[in-house]
């Protein structure tokens with residue numbers, strides 16, 4: 001079968017196409033014919049050898065996938081050849097077939113296509129865990145989302161609206177903000193043009209912002225933290241801007257606010273039942289059209305490098321998806 005391989009730490013252009021043996025399902029595993037594999041910003045970091053997970057070489061990038069079960073191993077119940085599923089694997093999905101732990105696969109309802117399903121696990125999973133389980137976002141609260149047109153950002157905008165919050169989307173261009181508005185954002189801030197701190201102070205009013213969702217970091221984190229009101233919550237999701245910010249703790253004291261870490265990939269292993277319940281909500285809402293799981297573009301497997309470079313160049317709205 002065809003696969004994209006990362007043979008050493010490097011850039012997207014260092015990835016190579018290869019023929020590798022077909023996987024066989026081990027005990028408790030299912031083999032899935034990968035119809036679509038979702039790419040994430042962190043694939044760039046994994047390929048560069050700069051992520052918290054460092055797979056042994058050679059490995060395939062792509063942390064999530066959707067497709068059809070073609071075989072199941074010993075001891076697998078509730079799953080059979082022909083089932084349509086999605087899954088999260090951390091890395092390894094940029095190939096035609098993958099063997100995965102059957103217990104981690106989620107069956108897809110009719111009405112949820114493979115392209116959208118392939119990008120649902122990580123982005124919506126992370127944002128749902130962050131907003132619901134970490135921040136306890138409530139209807140009527142004000143949510144600020146940085147990087148609001150990206151993978152996790154768009155998911156936070158849509159889930160914030162679904163929870164009933166007032167959502168302020170922040171991004172670097174008017175096109176991205178229009179996109180966020182079309183997906184439910186109530187207000188917008190262009191942080192490439194406006195001073196984020198001033199804009200959020202104005203939009204937060206006397207009460208201030210209740211929850212900040214930050215997958216960007218860099219200079220925006222402190223500006224956003226300053227916008228929080230009393231008992232606000234700041235969600236540390238990622239550092240797409242590159243710099244890991246340092247936050248003045250006096251602000252945390254003065255606002256009696258919480259700075260909350262979000263490590264979805266670890267949480268799903270620690271609390272698999274809660275993760276499964278969240279995933280069930282997400283596939284249902286996506287099939288019902290309440291979440292878009294917007295696919296920016298699909299790319300053939302051979303164009304994996306181009307897809308990753310589009311993510312690095314901040315061109316992707318929603319998800320970039322490989323079609324093996």
Ligand SMILES: NC(=O)c1ccc[n+]([C@@H]2O[C@H](COP(=O)([O-])OP(=O)(O)OC[C@H]3O[C@@H](n4cnc5c(N)ncnc54)[C@H](OP(=O)(O)O)[C@@H]3O)[C@@H](O)[C@H]2O)c1
Nearest residue numbers: 041147150151152171172215237238239240241262263264
């Ligand atoms: N904590 C977790 O469990 C978890 C799970 C998944 C992802 N993440 C992290 O969340 C972050 C976003 O992931 P994603 O897959 O949603 O990424 P994405 O789709 O590429 O979106 C990232 C957004 O960040 C903004 N950005 C600002 N500076 C950037 C830069 N120098 N390069 C690229 N983007 C930049 C861009 O929006 P503007 O142009 O509008 O600024 C872009 O839309 C990453 O750091 C990722 O590792 C964390």
